Amino acid sequence: MKIRTGFGFDVHQLADGLPFFIGGIKIPHTKGAVGHSDADCLLHAICDALLGAAAKRDIGYWFPDTSQEFKGIDSKILLKRTAEIIAADGYKISNIDSTICLQKPKVKPFIEQMQKTIADVLQIPEEDVSVKATTTEKLGYTGREEGIAAYATVLIYK
Secondary structure, X not given: OOEEEEEEEEEEEEEEOOOEEEOOEEEOOOEEEOOOOOOOHHHHHHHHXXXXXXXXXXXXXXXXXXXXXXXXXXHHHHHXXXXXXXXXXXXXXXXXXXXEEOOOOOOHHHHHHHHHHHHHHHOOOHHHEEEEEEOOOOOHHHHOOOEEEEEEEEEEEO
16 A cells, blocks of 8 residues: 655635635635635645645646636635546545634634535545644734635545
8 A cells, every 4th residue: 555645735815805715615704815716725725735645746737827717716626626636546535634724714613514515525534534723823914814824734545
């Protein structure tokens, strides 16, 4: 059995009046993430972690922000396509551990729904998807509510 780990990181600027998508769901907030797609920072970090674990480059290589095909796309579609890319090389997902870093809104009430959504897209058990959240105690761009960051670590095998 071949076992590999991957790490993903993503950042998006926050701006007033945009919809806020995180973990595959829309959360009520006065700000949303700026991006070429729906700017779901968490799903993008998971995509990068999966692609990195399989040595398949990064999300920008497969889904460039210069392509009209991906303009405004639901990041759940990108996550599903990422899973298909690594599956084509024979990899399966063992587990995902992820962290969302933002000051507001509080996402604790939405974490179980995010885990279910991610698990459903990837067709893996919910118990294999960890989503955590933290703040930066009002420090830096996340603390000033100028942006959001997400980190993900994955384990894949074949």
